[in-house]
Amino acid sequence: MNVVDGDTVKQAGKGRRAGGALLLVLGFIMLGSWIVLQFMGRVKSEMAVRGRGDEAVVARNLAFQALEITIGVLAEIRLLDDGLYNPAQGWGDPMVFAGSAARGEDDFATGEEPAAYGEQLDESAAILFPEGFEVEVRIRDESGLLPLNHTSEDRWKHFFELMEFSADDALVLTHSLLDWIDRDDRPRLHGAEAETYMLRSPPYRPANAPITDIQDLLLIQGFDRLFFDEVGVPNDRFRTFEDHVSVWSDGPVNMNTAPILVLQTLAEDLNFEVDRVVDFLTGPDGKRGTFVDRILRPGVVEADLPRDNSGNLLDFRAESRYLEVDVRVFYGTTTFRLMARLDSTESDPEDIYPMKIVYIQTWGGKS
Ligand SMILES: [Ca+2]
Numbered sequence: 001m002n003v004v005d006g007d008t009v010k011q012a013g014k015g016r017r018a019g020g021a022l023l024l025v026l027g028f029i030m031l032g033s034w035i036v037l038q039f040m041g042r043v044k045s046e047m048a049v050r051g052r053g054d055e056a057v058v059a060r061n062l063a064f065q066a067l068e069i070t071i072g073v074l075a076e077i078r079l080l081d082d083g084l085y086n087p088a089q090g091w092g093d094p095m096v097f098a099g100s101a102a103r104g105e106d107d108f109a110t111g112e113e114p115a116a117y118g119e120q121l122d123e124s125a126a127i128l129f130p131e132g133f134e135v136e137v138r139i140r141d142e143s144g145l146l147p148l149n150h151t152s153e154d155r156w157k158h159f160f161e162l163m164e165f166s167a168d169d170a171l172v173l174t175h176s177l178l179d180w181i182d183r184d185d186r187p188r189l190h191g192a193e194a195e196t197y198m199l200r201s202p203p204y205r206p207a208n209a210p211i212t213d214i215q216d217l218l219l220i221q222g223f224d225r226l227f228f229d230e231v232g233v234p235n236d237r238f239r240t241f242e243d244h245v246s247v248w249s250d251g252p253v254n255m256n257t258a259p260i261l262v263l264q265t266l267a268e269d270l271n272f273e274v275d276r277v278v279d280f281l282t283g284p285d286g287k288r289g290t291f292v293d294r295i296l297r298p299g300v301v302e303a304d305l306p307r308d309n310s311g312n313l314l315d316f317r318a319e320s321r322y323l324e325v326d327v328r329v330f331y332g333t334t335t336f337r338l339m340a341r342l343d344s345t346e347s348d349p350e351d352i353y354p355m356k357i358v359y360i361q362t363w364g365g366k367s
Helices: 018-050 052-080 094-103 153-162 167-181 214-219 236-244 260-270 274-282
Strands: 133-141 322-331 334-343 356-363
Touching: 052 094, 052 133, 052 322, 052 334, 052 356, 094 133, 153 167, 153 260, 214 236, 236 260, 260 274
Parallel strands: none
Antiparallel strands: 133 322, 322 334, 334 356
């Protein structure tokens, strides 16, 4: 796997049942705890050999180890719980899951107040890192977002209207985005192709290909005016858009992790009441995004499974396939950051990891 600092290199809860959570933990111990032990052993010996002067090196190593632990947790849960659908399966806070598993505890079945994924269930359950280093891991399920390059015209129109753009602006944004991506040079009614962009100064051509960098929106008619200020600085609407789309997801949207605006967009398109989905997912504590959330997935049998307005069950087959793992290691006044994209359903071409690492980027620290 190739990694380059500051640059992009391609290539490279509770379970559904308490017994399920226990099974996961036991499975993790049998199959994966060696990973944790090996990593921790390595960090400690590095600390001893290098001493205090090389904190940046330790921070970098810790970040990679946290990523490997995260991959281990995801792979174990995927294997033993037959797929990844919802962080409530235990992967919402992978360091806590791995820490509990390494100690043989079943914290997911005994926690009193259900915690949000971002908060640790129990500080003492998390993996212990060397003193002076704090490690934070966040997982964003891009499968719950609108695929930037694979979303229909109807969904975009609904989405831009839900973002409170006028009907006219919603049309311009939708048509211009689709024209920018599609291969032909025939503009839609409110869109734009080469004939529009070649009149600009300096002139340029549309990509006529999938967007890989979200900053390219600055070049697209409508987005240039509505998502950036006069000098090209992204505004709040750009940030809202960025939080709801994925540049690399190409599959169906996973409703388990979809933000409310994405669920509302799907609801308009598929004709269902968004509250039915939210009420189901929320679970007994009345809060969405905690470890007692219920999970929408194939095989679940519950009386209140969400249906559309014609009474048909919604499609819950979409998995948490495209995962962005954001690791931050804090030490002194400095932070080392590592961001990785994982395709949880593809195998690693080099057969080192249990899933494919599509991309890694790092900031800070020494190599
Ligand atoms: Ca085009």
